Amino acid sequence: MIWQVLAAIPPGKVATYGQVASLAGVSGAARLVGRCLSQLPADTRLPWFRVINASGKISFPVGSDGYKRQVKRLQDEGVAVLNGRISLTTFRWQPDGAC
DNA sequence: CCGCTGACTTTCG
């Protein structure tokens, strides 16, 4: 389920763990999503880098290996990352129909 | 079976 949701996230947009969890049907299980991502292989095609925490920041220590990788991917997708935080210019992904 | 831990979220002070 989590993977399905990840794959459903359009490029250039990002979603929070809570969003993904909710869409996955496990509302409130944000930690579950995070745990699931941690299990994802390094060569996975899933856009796990589009998943961020509620603070709009990357859930990795700044300067960390995974952090840099995620930022690189995000920028490649067209997402701007400033101050270790997703630029406000990048709208969060929302289900179709939701404002 | 109990308790700790983890890529988290939300509310209260």
Next chain:
DNA sequence: GCGAAAGCCAGCG
């Protein structure tokens, strides 16, 4: 804006 507490699910000792 930040720190603390409770809620959430799964894996491990």
